[in-house]
Amino acid sequence: MREFTVPSLVTAPHVGGLADVVFEHAAADPDRVALGRSTDGVWHDVTAGAFRDEVLALAKGLLAQGVRFGDRVAIMSRTRYEWTLFDFALWTIGAQPVPMYPTSSAEQVHRMLHDARVTACVVEHEDHAMTIGSVVDRLPCLARLWQLDAGALGELTAAGAGIADEVVHRHRMAVTPGSPATVIYTSGTTGRPRGCVLTHANLMAETDTIVRRYEQVFRGRPGEEPATLLFLPLAHVFGRMVQVAAVRGRIRLGHQPQLSAAALLPDLRAFRPTFLAAVPYVFEGLYAAARREAEREGRGRPFEKAADVAVRYAEAMEGKSFGTGPGPGTALRVQHQVFDRLVYARIREALGGRVRYAMSGGSAMERRLGLFFAGAGVTVLEGYGLTETSGAAVANPPERPRFGTVGLPVPGTSVHIADDGEVWLRGGQVFAGYLGDRRETAAVLRDGWLATGDVGRLDAHGYLTITGRKKEILVTSGGKSVSPLLLEERVRAHPLVGQCLVVGNDRPFVAALVTLDAEGVAHWLAMLHRTAPAPAELVNDPELEAEIRRAVVAANTAVSQAESIRAFRILATPFGEEQGLLTPTRKLRRRAIERAYAADIDALYTK
Known part of the structure; x- marks a missing residue:
């Protein structure tokens, strides 16, 4: 089959923007619990009416502090309640949030803020403020900086106290489905990150469709009130989609900023999501x-x-x-x-x-x-x-x-x-184009289709x-085309493996770099009643090498002999985001890894 289409379930809106549902839901049922907010491990309900009031007060404060219709405002934070509050307040006044990962380097921050001509920025804590400060002299458009952990919400709410509700609503009524809603930068795994301009219509088409099609998923069981605990990064489109879908779909939404089991599991038990x-x-x-x-x-x-x-x-x-x-x-x-x-x-x-x-x-x-x-x-x-x-x-x-x-x-x-x-x-959720880059937009949008x-x-x-x-297909020196994805997935399924990068472009055969899962290795050593050796010794451990070889052999059963991994090298340290080897969503930056480990890759072919 070469093409498949599923008919639409929703009608594209002709007027309005993403923030309208906040006010519509509050007017229809102000006492409905819309969100959950955690304070020191204790969850508190936030009603639709209370959320509307907070969005309205924050929108007034943003206007009072100089944010105008069409301005771009960056948000640099972990996943937390305030991010959702800022998103909907900015959408209320027709501004465009620009999400940034909290782990972004100063140069990454500069590139995005400069490219998007951001006029104001919201950060979570002092370290983020210092990151912005280190490049602020090269950001002529940036005029405001607010810090969540230094009382930004209170400051903005107080600043907007004198602005009438009608002023905010005039801004909200000027937003149309075709208005830009946000600029999200791609991860840049195979090139320079580009700013994707998503309209209000794009996000409404996406989230309204998901809510309608997957209603049984969100509810879990008939009669249950749907709820989800969001721990995906809101700087990523997946987390943003879930956030908007939850608010539009009347799904109780909670936020969890930490992905560690120690932090996540207690909140899962306390919040009790349905999906x-x-x-x-x-x-x-x-x-x-x-x-x-x-x-x-x-x-x-x-x-x-x-x-x-x-x-x-x-x-x-x-x-x-x-x-x-x-x-x-x-x-x-x-x-x-x-x-x-x-x-x-x-x-x-x-x-x-x-x-x-x-x-x-x-x-x-x-x-x-x-x-x-x-x-x-x-x-x-x-x-x-x-x-x-x-x-x-x-x-x-x-x-x-x-x-x-x-x-x-x-x-x-x-x-x-x-x-x-x-x-x-092709569909209503496909973006409007890359910010300020018509050539790249034309390269991927072809007669309504996104390549x-x-x-x-x-x-x-x-x-x-x-x-x-396409850019990651390996071609060996013998002319064999190999997609590394399947092999990497299979090797990574072994409990001792953390990451796997398959190499072989212009080489005589396919090989792999393998990193270790720290918890898996610690458990394996404990079960063998062995003390943990130094990392340099561990990677040369015969028993460990035999275990990794089993993972490679198992992975090779999924491909032909010409595509199979012939050699591998165990690395002492994992590929890290701080070294520029992973994206914030843990995708491998292949070119960066191949440059950083060029000597190790060469050694695989000189044995």
Whole structure:
């Protein structure tokens, strides 16, 4: 199949902007709990009316401090309640938020603020303020800086006390669906980050479609009030999509700024979301933590058996839904029921006890992991999208997911596979273009289609599988084209592996650089009753090398001999964001890694 379209479920609005629902929801039901706000670990309800009042007061303060219709205001912070408040206050007065990762370097900050001609900036704490300060002399447009942890909300609210409500509403009424809503910079994994201009119509088409199509996902069970705890970075389009969808879809929204298990798990238990949105490494971490806990308690073999049963059960259910099998047999159903009480219920309880669905995006999820969670009672729906598509353009349907694929086009979206295998997308959520870069815009927008740069295929049912990126396809010196994605996923599935980079461009064969998972290695050493050696000694440990070799051999079973990994090198330190080797969403910056580890790569081919 070369092209597949799913009809639209929503009508594009002719008037208004994203902030209107804040005021509409408050007028219709001011006492409905719209958000949750955590203070010192205690969750407090925020009603629709209270949120409207805070948005209005902040919008007045922004106007009083000189922010005008069409201005761009940067936000540099972790995921927290105030970010959502600023987003909707800025949209209320027709301004355009420009999100920045809190880990951005001074040069990255300068590039984005200068390119977007940002006039004001909101930062979380003093370190961020110092980062801005280090480049402020090269930012002639920047006139205001507010710091959340230094009382920015109180300062702005007080400044706007004398402005009438009508002034704010005049600004809000001037916003149209075609007005620019935000400028989000791409991660720049294969080139310079570019500012994607997303309109109010883009984000409304995206989020209204997701809310309508996936209502059963958000509610978990019939009659439950939907709720989600957002821990994705709001600087990324996926987190932003979830935020807007939650507010527009009347889904109670909480924020969690830390991704560590120590911080996240207590809030999951306290907030009790009905669904989650995360990137694959979060689900990989949950699975690995559950396995390590079972092994520490002497239940390692039962856990592996439970995992196998979950995978086989989900696979049988998938086969039944596609008409290729009868579903789970009696023996498998009995085993599944037993392990549901002993193992799977623990995993669901760790997520707060109410999660039955989750959404995964940002990078590919290994099929077996998706099957495991589905068999354990938490169906993870993998999707696919870009900053340029305002979030998900393709996603698995809850009633018939196909694990290992990214699903079907979301309603109102078309997918086309070009002659060279590139995935093209068309729909109301596709962006307006790159800020100030007509040449790059023209290069990716072709007669209404967005050329994604990703390579994929459609199956007979219209499900899309992403097989790699055009710019990341390796071509060996023997002329063999190799997509590294599948091999990297398979190697990374091993509990001792943290990251994997497959190399081989213009080389005689495919090889790999492998980093270690610190928690996985510590657990492995403890189970062997071994003391931890120095990192330099560990990478040359024969037992460890044998384990990594098993991971490589297992990965090679998925490809032909010519595409298989022939050599690998274990590295003492992981690829880090601070060295410029990872994006903030943990994607590998391939070119940067290949430059940084050129000597290690050369050594793979000189043995």
